Amino acid sequence: MDRRTLRALAAGMVLSALVMLTVDHFTSKSTGTADQDQDSDLVTQIRKERDELQASIDQWENNSAQQVSGVADHTETEIMTRFILVIEPGMTSPEISEQLVQKDIITDANALNNYLADQGLTNNIQTGEYDLNSTQSIEEIAALITRQ
Structure with missing residues (x-):
């Protein structure tokens, strides 16, 4: 076998493999919906x-x-409030700060929003679960929920 014959044989194998993949792709039933359902x-x-x-x-x-x-x-003591914050994809800082106000972790939603904006951290908020409590400062909370 010379070089030309070997090259032609290799090209034919590659072409036939591509044809088989194309036919298989368009004739096989997709299982994507089952995966999406799961x-x-x-x-x-x-x-x-x-x-x-x-x-x-x-x-x-x-x-x-x-x-x-x-x-x-009867002495007045501050009770620490604890909350597991779950940040899901697409959540904004106002949504997060409102949850924290509702759960008595922070008292001012605007303070957290302004801090994140001033520090340029609004786009750095990470999805996940965060164990927060009312003794943490806004700076500590921001450091936990953002990647820096």
Whole structure:
């Protein structure tokens, strides 16, 4: 076999492989919707579990707050509030700060929003779960939820 014959044979094999891949691609049924359904079910299950955990945390916080308020010592003490913040893709800093205000982690949503904007961190907010409490400063919270 000379070079030309070998090259022609290789080119024919490559061409036939491409034809077979093209035919297979257009004639096989796609299983993408099944994968998407499984992903959707998994996301729904994870969100349900997250909501259940958040409800347990809220109940625990309420119980502990009631126990602390029932103590005979009437001195005024600050109760630390704890919250697991879940940042999902597409959430904005106003949405995040409103959640933190609602859960008594911070008192002023604008303060967090302004801090993130002033520091140029609004585009650096990371998705994930963050364990926050009311004793943390806005700077500490911003450092936790952003990549720097």
